[in-house]
Amino acid sequence: MVDFIADYYQNIESYPVLSQVQPGYLRERLPKTAPYRPESFETIIKDIQKDIIPGMTHWLSPNFFAFFPATVSTAAFLGEMLCTGFNSVGFNWIASPAATELEMVVMDWLANMLKLPKSFMFSGTGGGVIQNTTSESILVTLIAARDKALDVIGINNTCKLVVYCSDQTHSTFTKVCKLAGIYPNLCATVGTTSTAAIDPIEPLAEVAKEFGIWFHVDAAYGGSACICPEFRHYFNGIEQIESLSLSPHKWLLSYLDCCCLWVKNPSGLTKALSTNPEYLRNRQSESDLVVDYKDWQVGTGRKFKSLRLWMILRTSGLVNLQSHIRSDVRMAKMFAVLVKSDPRFEIVVPRQFALVCFRLNPYSEVGSGYIEMLNRKLLEWVNSTGRIYMTHTIVGGLYMLRFAVGATFTEDRHVVSAWKLIREGADALLKVKD
Ligand SMILES: *Cc1c(COP(=O)(O)O)cnc(C)c1O
DSSP: OHHHHHHHHHHGGGSOSSOOOOTTHHHHHSOSSOOSSOOOHHHHHHHIIIIIGGGOOOTTSTTBOSSSOOOOOHHHHHHHHHHHHHOOOOSSGGGOHHHHHHHHHHHHHHHHHTTOOGGGSTTTTOEEEEESOHHHHHHHHHHHHHHHHHHHHOGGGGGGOOEEOOTTSOTHHHHHHHHHOOOSEEEEEBSOTTTOOBOOHHHHHHHHHHHTOEEEEEOTTGGGGGGSTTTGGGGTTGGGOSEEEEOHHHHSSOOSOOEEEEESOHHHHHHHHOOOOGGGOOHHHHHTOSOOGGGGSSSSOOOOTHHHHHHHHHHHHHHHHHHHHHHHHHHHHHHHHHHHTSTTEEEEEEEETTEEEEEEOSSTTSOHHHHHHHHHHHHHHHHHTTSOBOEEEEETTEEEEEEEOOOTTOOHHHHHHHHHHHHHHHHHHHHHHO
């Protein structure tokens, strides 16, 4: 399997980045039922090449510029092997003391790298936990915030609860509100999903404080950059918020899924989420000297995921993680310069982190309906070549293309060829029109 994966990486540029299959393609290729007799590993691996690979959109391709990247590293891979190899299910301390304690150490390490205040660390008065996704991080903090508010206004007043976010907050926030009910909560974003825009934490924190609102910061993508001093100012005011989430699977070399959640007041979480069934009771948990992470998350069982982060932090060190972030930002800047060099194109919103939002706008006098149609066509043209994959967004009514640098294997030459391809697309479209 390791050989297979190595070959996959070796050949990844020969596959279309965006899968070109039609819906239902796999059902037609695979048998209707699982086999009665066991099949050999060799047969199965042949089918992976033949049937699975063609139906994959290759997130690890150096020509993947869509959404946000999903980063990987050898260190994370090895950490994941260990995690799977041990298969420890550390829901409480006694179920696997090392799993709980390593997670506490690693969360404090990462908090230190981000220069978070002590109030978010176990070495201070707070603490952190590895969740699967941002959605789960926000869900558990919303539930804690809801219960905190209901403590004040009374359990029968759920209908008075309100949440605040911006029109650029990730859609998962709305979903999570539905799951949890509605309550006073403020969610700001460092690096929005559409354009990587950054909410100012400091002034928002003042408002949150005045009205006693639980203030959460979603830094799923952009937060990782705050390990570099030149980006850290985006976290100014962070000491005033209640909770912060950041996903190393997006930009800090971890595999999916790994979302770090820090809270100032862990008891807010555990009060809302703790369970205490007889079959999980033990002396250590009752002593209050240990953390039982099952009370910090939605599920009970949990993987030994901190091994992965620990491997990344140790084998890279802060210095290499900073260069990794800077290298992606540098490539995005280079792309922005290329876009600006062609008068037919424009940068729509200022580049943030490693995301460039741009569009083709050759006759700036033309109405936006036509420009949108042109850019939709351009995106379709580019993606249908299979040579790169980009996505789009609409903000304030403006349709734009998103070029997100950060796939682990991307080098300057991939960015340059991507730009060449985009220009070719523009040439083809505009020629047809003329
Ligand atoms: C990716 C992203 C999310 C969604 O994250 P999941 O981990 O998939 O739940 C939420 N917010 C922001 C800002 C994101 O970039």
